[in-house]
Amino acid sequence: MCPPRYFAVEYAINPWMDPGKPVDTDRALAQWTELRDTYRRLGHTVDEVPPEPGLPDMVFAANSGTVIDGRVLGARFRAPQRAAEAEHFRRWFVEHGYRDVTMPRQINEAEGDFAWTGRLLLAGTGFRTDPAAHAEAQETLGVPVVSLRLTDPRYYHLDTALFVLSEATEAAPARVAYYPEAFSRGSRRVLERLFPDAVLATAADAACFGLNAVSDGRNVVLPVEATGLAGRLAALGYEPVFVDISELRKAGGGPKCCTLELRK
Template identity: 60%
Template sequence: MSPTTAPVREATPRHYLMCRPTYFDVTYAINPWMDPGKPVDPELAVEQWEQLRRLYLEHGHTVDLIEPVDGLPDMVFAANGATVVDDRVLVARFRHAERAAEAPAYYAWFMLQGYDDVHHAEYVNEAEGDYMVLGDTVLAGTGFRTDPRAHTELEEVLGRRVVTLNLVDPRFYHLDTALAVLSDTEVMYYPGAFSPQSLAALRELYPGAVLVDEADADVFGLNAVSDGLHVFLPDTATGLARTLRERGFEPVGVDLSELLKAGGSVKCCTLEIRHRAEA
């Protein structure tokens, strides 16, 4: 697709929930990116995170904040806290004990905000880490974190069609490291992260998808957030940024290198709250 044939894009205001990395650190290893032996600069992590929050606000999005909890260094990765569709909330159930206490914190936040359809998860699911919502479909990852039985639970609670995708490369342990939603009908993904069956399903569902190479995937280029026009992504994913421009998107580069030390970037920091459409 050339720039002259790229469709006209339009940004849609979004509602995000984020958590300031006040207590961010790498004190344990639950994914291949984490190394407790490498130093972390907490002040730089906050500065980089604040840049992302400012960019969302400057582009017209609403950003709510959940209070960070001392002793939960990964709580900054708000995408893992819950999945919200039509104001219905399915709170995560974390696989690793180190993050388990984040779930009650997110449950309490939604209750305090007045949401009246909030559900505790029965099966392990790491929310938008493994659940990508687009249109009336949820692409649901499994293989490293989320229990495949959780996909049926999500379908029942949130009322959306679920397509299961199996991840096979431990570097891409969550779906949001291997695939990103660009619009209600478009995705981008790294083919090497998926099983042959899941790759075939993606090719059938999204024949025009943006295919991302290993170099851009390896710098977490797919851990991105799109508002339909602007795509917020790591500034090191330069090849992907060029491709997105050719498709009519406007890439917005962000430096979250400190948070990448824990295996997270733009999308990991961003939980989208999808409201019920008014009649």
């Protein structure tokens, strides 16, 4: 995670961003701190990457890399305003003992568009990550990749429209939650085939960034407004954990956007 010390909305690179609306950096930092502390209370370790002046979106660490079995595929951003973030995160990986670090040739916004299910890497495209980056991820990370096309610009990254509730194990398949209307018809059919027991989100769930959630297989950290989705998850045995991300959402981000999962 990367603290939003320099958080601001100075440009618009997604439909949620409006530079004309005021942003409270102190409130954003308080919300981020509560998210970080929530992970720690749930027993998780959180590494912090120092923020850099002039990179207000660096708080959205999910876009900085994809890490599976200790291999790191870095990021290459579509928007020039975020391009410099990639090198700061690459240095952090190298300085913290990651030796297998590859920087992509293709536009690749990392866990913004990549979701690991334990056996497959679901890969989004349509607005940010190039389709060619999916093949590059498969070659670099050595895992099978399934491409999914996003069609609603409000849900410009895969992590705004889908998250993994439980990774696959020998005893059970993976389970995901997703908003069907964010995907192309063919991609919906793929998801239906791969995940017949998926939790299907409503328009209201998606609009409050309820699918920009983080699950450890039991606890699901999600925005406080996502009460409908939380109720359905609780009925399945998951433990919803609410956080307020209202200030961070002004830049099109939520719990998952702020969180890169390090699978060592």
